[in-house]
Amino acid sequence: MADAAQGVPLLDVNRDNRPHREEFLEALTEVLDSGRFLFGPDVTALENEVAAYSQSENAIGCASGSDALLLALMALEVGPGDEVIVPSFTFFASVSCITRLGATPVFVDICPDTFNVDPEAIREAITDRTRAIIPVHLFGQCAQIDRICQIAGDRDIPVIEDAAQAIGAAYHSRPAGSWGAIGCFSFYPTKNLGGMGDGGMVTTGDAGTADRVRLFASHGMRPRYYHQVVGINSRLDTFQAAVLRVKLRHLDKAVQSRRVNADRYTRLLNESQLVAADQIVLPATDPNAFHVWNQYALRVGEGRRDALRAYLSERGIGSEVYYPVPMHEQQCFTQLKFDRDALVETERASKEVLNLPIFPTLTEAEQHRVVECIAGFYASGARSAAA
Ligand SMILES: *Cc1c(COP(=O)(O)O)cnc(C)c1O
Numbered sequence: 001m002a003d004a005a006q007g008v009p010l011l012d013v014n015r016d017n018r019p020h021r022e023e024f025l026e027a028l029t030e031v032l033d034s035g036r037f038l039f040g041p042d043v044t045a046l047e048n049e050v051a052a053y054s055q056s057e058n059a060i061g062c063a064s065g066s067d068a069l070l071l072a073l074m075a076l077e078v079g080p081g082d083e084v085i086v087p088s089f090t091f092f093a094s095v096s097c098i099t100r101l102g103a104t105p106v107f108v109d110i111c112p113d114t115f116n117v118d119p120e121a122i123r124e125a126i127t128d129r130t131r132a133i134i135p136v137h138l139f140g141q142c143a144q145i146d147r148i149c150q151i152a153g154d155r156d157i158p159v160i161e162d163a164a165q166a167i168g169a170a171y172h173s174r175p176a177g178s179w180g181a182i183g184c185f186s187f188y189p190t191k192n193l194g195g196m197g198d199g200g201m202v203t204t205g206d207a208g209t210a211d212r213v214r215l216f217a218s219h220g221m222r223p224r225y226y227h228q229v230v231g232i233n234s235r236l237d238t239f240q241a242a243v244l245r246v247k248l249r250h251l252d253k254a255v256q257s258r259r260v261n262a263d264r265y266t267r268l269l270n271e272s273q274l275v276a277a278d279q280i281v282l283p284a285t286d287p288n289a290f291h292v293w294n295q296y297a298l299r300v301g302e303g304r305r306d307a308l309r310a311y312l313s314e315r316g317i318g319s320e321v322y323y324p325v326p327m328h329e330q331q332c333f334t335q336l337k338f339d340r341d342a343l344v345e346t347e348r349a350s351k352e353v354l355n356l357p358i359f360p361t362l363t364e365a366e367q368h369r370v371v372e373c374i375a376g377f378y379a380s381g382a383r384s385a386a387a
C-alpha cells in the first residue's frame with residue numbers, strides 16, 4: 001500500500017472551499033433566515049453577475065448543465081426529424097438533450113491536439129436538416145468557436161455552446177458562452193464554478209430566446225396555471241445561488257491557480273524527458289484561447305494508459321479518464337447511424353487520454369509527486385502494453 005500521506009487526490013473540494021467557509025455560512029444563513037428557498041434575490045443577482053462575467057445580455061438559472069442544454073434546444077424548438085451536430089468525444093449530456101427531444105445527433109470528430117471539435121468536420125456534416133450545432137469547450141479550452149460560428153452563420157444555423165467546463169474561458173478575448181446563440185454552463189461541484197449540489201445557467205444575447213428559456217424552465221406556465229408549452233421544472237435554488245455568488249467572487253483567482261498548475265505540469269513533465277521520448281503527449285493550448293484548465297489531459301500512447309492509471313492509483317495518486325467510451329459507442333445510442341471511419345481521433349483519444357489532478361489548491365509538492373510517479377512508471381519498464 002502507498003503511504004497515504006504521499007497520496008494526491010484527483011480533486012479536493014473541501015480544501016478548495018475551506019478558505020471561504022465563513023463567507024459561505026454567512027450567505028447560507030441569510031437564505032435560511034429569508035425563507036425564500038426558490039426565486040430568492042441571490043438567484044437574480046447571480047444571473048446578472050454571470051451575464052456580466054460572460055459578457056452576455058441575459059442569463060437564466062436552471063437546475064443543471066444538462067438542463068441548460070435541454071432548455072436551449074427546447075427554446076429553439078428542436079424536435080423529431082431535426083439533426084444536431086455534436087462531437088462524440090464529450091460528456092453524455094451534450095448528446096442526451098438531443099435524443100430526449102426526438103432529434104438526431106450527428107457525431108463529428110475532434111482535433112487531435114486540443115481534443116476539441118473539428119470545425120471542418122462540422123462543415124462537412126451540415127445537411128438541410130441541421131437545426132443546431134453544439135460545440136463543446138472541452139477541459140476548459142474553447143473550441144475554434146470563431147470558425148464554427150462563421151460556418152454556422154453562413155447557413156443560419158444556431159450554435160449552442162456547451163461551456164459546462166469553460167466558465168471564464170475565452171477565444172480571441174471573447175468569453176465562452178457569448179459567441180453562439182446560446183451558452184450553457186454547469187455548476188456541478190467539479191466544474192470551475194462548482195456549487196454544493198447541482199445547478200446550471202443558460203446565457204443568450206437575444207431577449208426573445210431568454211424569455212422562451214424561462215418559459216420552458218417553468219412548466220411552460222404563463223400566467224400561473226396557464227401552460228403555453230410543455231416545459232419542464234428546472235430551477236436554480238437560492239442556497240446554490242448564494243454559494244455560487246461567493247465562489248464567483250473568487251473564480252478569477254482559482255482560474256489563475258489552475259493556470260499556474262498547468263504551466264508547472266508542463267515544465268515538470270518536459271524536464272522528465274517523457275515527452276521527448278514520445279511516451280506522453282502534453283495538452284496543446286490554442287494560441288487564440290484563454291484556457292481555464294478544468295482538466296489537464298495527457299495522452300498516453302502504446303496502449304499503456306490503463307496500466308499507468310493503475311500504477312498511479314496503487315500509489316494513491318488520483319487520475320481519471322474523461323472519457324473512456326465515446327458517445328457513438330454507448331449502448332443507449334446503438335440505434336444511431338454514424339460513420340466510424342470519420343471518428344478515428346475520437347476513438348484514439350478515448351483510449352489515450354488521462355486526466356491529472358489540477359484543482360486550484362493542489363500544491364507544488366503534490367505536482368512533483370504526480371510527475372515523479374509517472375516517471376517511476378516508465379522507469380520501472382515492468383508494465384507491458386498487455387497489462
Ligand atoms: C458537466 C457537463 C455537463 C452537464 O452538467 P451537469 O450540471 O452535470 O448536468 C454537460 N456537458 C459537459 C461537457 C459537461 O462536462
